[in-house]
Amino acid sequence: MNILIIGSGAKEYTMAKLFSKYENVDMIFAAPGSFAISDYATCIDIDVDDVENLCDFAKANEIDLTIVSSEKAIENDIASRFNQEGLMVFAPTADASRITSSKSIAKKFMYKTKIPTSKFGIFDRENMAIDYARKSKFPIVVKTDFHMHGENVYVCDSFKIAKRIIEDLFDSGNKKIVIEDYVPGKEFSYYVISDGYNAMPIASVVPYKHVLEGNGGVITSGLGAYAPFYMIDSALEGRIFKEIIYPALDELAKNGNQYVGVLGVDLILDRNGELNVMEFNSFFKEPDAQCVFDLLDVNFVDVMKAAIVGSLVDDFYEIKVKPLYSLSVVLTAGGYPGVGNYGAVISGIDDVEEHSEISHFNTRKDVDGHFVTAGGRTLVVTSNASTLEKAAHNAYESVNLLSFEGKKYRKDIGKTVFIGC
Secondary structure, eight states: OEEEEEEOSHHHHHHHHHHTTOTTOOEEEEEEOOTTGGGTSEEOOOOTTOHHHHHHHHHHTTOSEEEEOOHHHHHTTHHHHHHHTTOOEESOOTTTTHHHHBHHHHHHHHHHHTOOOOOEEEESSHHHHHHHHHTSOSSEEEEESBOOSSOOEEEESSHHHHHHHHHHHHHTTOSOEEEEEOOOEEEEEEEEEEESSOEEEEEEEEEEEEEETTTEEEEEEEEEEEESOTTOOHHHHHHHIIIIIHHHHHHHHHTTOOOEEEEEEEEEEETTSOEEEEEEESSOOTTHHHHHHHHBOSOHHHHHHHHHHTOHHHHOSOOOBOSSEEEEEEEEEBSTTSOBOEEEEOBOHHHHTTTSEEEESSEEEOTTSOEEEESEEEEEEEEEESSHHHHHHHHHHHHTTOBOTTEEOOSOTTTSOOSOO
């Protein structure tokens, strides 16, 4: 089987490395891929939003399965284009994924379908947003409508802070923002795979998004995670499906937008045991993906193919995972989410790979073939064990083997349980 992976980040690296071990996978291509991904796949110089050329490449190279993890490619409706050509593609259509790409659409969707979510307002005018914030009970959460690199969620403890954030967002070109009530509780992500009508659970993940230990500083796209969420049991999973997953998939299917792919849900379990949905995601986030793939005990390529043809629940009784905890630590080069360090030689990768898994975010190779930093989030180190404590111990032992100028990372992943993170 020939596979094409659309994307260039750490999760694409993780998939290329994992899928290269499957006996039923012959060749792997990645578009555009990266220096690190080229160790496991042939990288193709086609951008993720160049749907026509990606389609032509898939036809010319007899690609049996295209896996789309890039949000940009999904938003450009690569799924519909590939479906028109009879090409097997694992991704939701642009229409089905609008609940993942736009926070305002997601909020309206949840309100309509009675999916539990916090009180919110959607604003395309700065003065109205400021007036709403002035009358709100603090803290409140201010979000951009669309996903951005780095910061796009702000928890505001006062009107003064909220006003400044709102003004900055509109001044920087945002046409629409979302303001919602802050809900204290335990944040986690829950992932399912859907064939458009049925869904099966894959994993639950606890993210660490703040830049500083103790969940201080700005909120980032993710600096660590562990799986599974320690409070997940059959009763809570049942509630997630009944209150969130089934209503969402049924509403999409009713409108002819069957959702095929991985659907992620970011949730808060509040102090009263109630679920509150923050947003949806069209694939595994970083570094959630590393935890999830580290625990999979099934050929996930076969699972994706079954979802595409609609035989998911016929072919699989469950998505098998190892009875372990998996934990990922993200290493950054310099001042992430600000400007990072470039060109610093990374040492210790071979030593780490004897004990843990490494995934590459932003790295390149120098003239001597050494991996060097390329700014921002640089590497993900992932380890698993029978307990969360041991998984954290193993991961940080591996992190200590890595060295490069400007190396930074959170030292409390999996070591402290936070309420309201």
